[in-house]
Amino acid sequence: MCAVPTDLSTSTSSDTDLAAEERALASEYAALQERGLKLDLTRGKPSPEQLDLSNGLEKALDGADLASGGADARNYGGLDGLPAARRLGADLLGVDAAEVIAGGNASLTFMYQYLLNAWLNGPLGPETAWRRETAQPRFLCVVPGYDRHFTITESLGFEMLNVRMLDSGPDMDEVERLVAGDSSIKGIWCVPKYQNPTGHTFTDDTVRRLARLGSIAGPNFRIMWDNAYAVHDLYDDPPVLLDLMECCRAEGTADSAVMFASTSKITRAGAGVAFMAASPGNLAQFRKHLGVQTIGPDKVNQLRHVNFLRDIDGIRALMRRHAAIMRPKFERVLSFLDAGLAGRAQWTRPRGGYFISVDVAPGTAREVVRLAAGAGVKLTPAGATFPYGRDPDDANIRLAPSYATLDEIDQAMPVFVIAVRLAAVRRRQHR
Ligand SMILES: Cc1ncc(COP(=O)(O)O)c(C=O)c1O
Missing domain, CATH: 3.90.1150.10 (Aspartate Aminotransferase, domain 1)
Structure with a gap:
């Protein structure tokens, strides 16, 4: 802006x-x-x-074999979610299905859980726990931004530092200056496409510079990449968002990207399927924490969504x-x-x-x-x-x-x- x-x-x-x-x-x-x-x-x-556009969800399980598709949707288990649901999330986020966990009804829950886990248990294991690195963790907040992101970091005790949202994305000069001088800054909130509330999409240069942050800030820095509006185009010639995960891989910083999306504003708000994508190391550590809280997600709802949406073309x-x-x-x-x-x-x-x-x-x-x-x-x-x-x-x-x-x-x-x-x-x- x-x-x-x-x-x-x-x-x-x-x-x-x-x-x-x-x-x-x-x-x-x-x-x-x-x-x-x-x-x-x-x-x-x-x-x-x-919401009426997705009333077909009600019938999407009629005659479906709930036990097919890699796991019995009616039973416990499958912490990562149904394979078909993970593929849907992978298409939404532009990553590989192996990098995705398909979860419950809210991506915000994943974001909260990821940060809590990073603070308590470390993003990549106990020796990386943020609480060991600093008594007062800080987080970069792009402003204006999404209030519920800020509420998460505030509730976890992070001090929040404002960074201006420009037409190109976060003010990257300021972001780089801040992270270079302060190791207590553990991450940055980003809504890269149709940002809430400005509606701007991050430019290629911004995404590339974000991908380099892991080298400047260190291996435990995280980009909370909330791609909530990945497919929410109003016009037929949408802006194309550069693939952060690929840029990070090229920079050797793949662990710094943690991505989120959900079908809340595709099918049903607060009653869809949430997705999280990250590097194998991030996911392995996150699963340990997730597995303490649940035996597995609501796979019946995931199957309903898979049958209704089918694939990225259906979305x-x-x-x-x-x-x-x-x-x-x-x-x-x-x-x-x-x-x-x-x-x-x-x-x-x-x-x-x-x-x-x-x-x-x-x-x-x-x-x-x-x-x-x-x-x-x-x-x-x-x-x-x-x-x-x-x-x-x-x-x-x-x-x-x-x-x-x-x-x-x-x-x-x-x-x-x-x-x-x-x-x-x-x-x-x-x-
Ligand atoms: C940027 C952003 N992220 C996440 C959400 C909420 O997503 P979910 O329903 O998956 O928790 C919203 C809802 O307004 C949002 O604007």
Whole structure:
């Protein structure tokens, strides 16, 4: 995302002009309040219409032999998941099936488990345990970013360091500078395709530089590569993400890449299949930890998904149907931003994923969220896209167009636009 501008006003205005603008906006805002809206743009969830696309899951086991396919799906065991499910995950993540574990319903659980295991037991065995290396581990957090990543590292006691998300991906100059000078930095959170919330995809150069981090930071550094939006394209000419695992192999740093994905936003949110991919050494150590917690994943659900999705072509066909529902919503939100906020805020134009990131006038994001709520439109809390909920510029707001209907977007976006403008003009008045 572009650097936050210091002043988003289009022109310098006199006190009288500002007062007139404030009065006009305040009266528009009051009129919107009278509509008694009750709308929500916070939810990065698939809409019911999208979930309906996977209702075929219900019938995907009709007549199926649950005991075929390499393991009896009805019974205990198979810690790595069904072979066919692992192949599906391998296609999603662009790796080899042998590098994949197919798990339960949430990739976030894998991420939490991986980091906990690395801290307690070591990413590659007890002698590599992070707790032996430092009393105060640190983690790089790309901002704006995904709040649940930050909650994981916060809950495990990591100190989180912000690194700016640029249009090309994380600010790699800053990442390299930080890891070179601080061995307590144990990893970095990345959402490489259609990043949450900017929607940007990491460039080839960024991926190559990330692959080199293992040589700079040491063998126990980990890139948490959360490819949650790997196939969530809105258009037919998607950006192509360079293969991190291959780049790491070329650099001799394959242990540094730990990859995640799930079918949460392909089939059912929180009721799909999660995947984790990593080097043989990482997986061997992780399995020991995983095997303490479970005898094996829900293989019946995995089989249901394999029968329903079949392969990567089946996934892509389904994702085109998702895109047909999502694209008009993204475009509608963008058309309101273009019409109402040009020169007054900055926003991204994602080609996929689930979010649009808006930078409003610095120092006003919290006020924008408060004003919008006052007119019945709930927005993601300002600061949520930063570790500890603290946006140093108080500027970033994440919009989630997926769950609202087009009609709801048409009602909610004028409120957002007026809230952004009103908060900005009031701030300029009080400067
Ligand atoms: C970047 C990212 N990762 C992971 C998730 C959640 O994935 P899962 O449902 O597999 O835990 C989300 C959900 O919004 C997300 O945006």
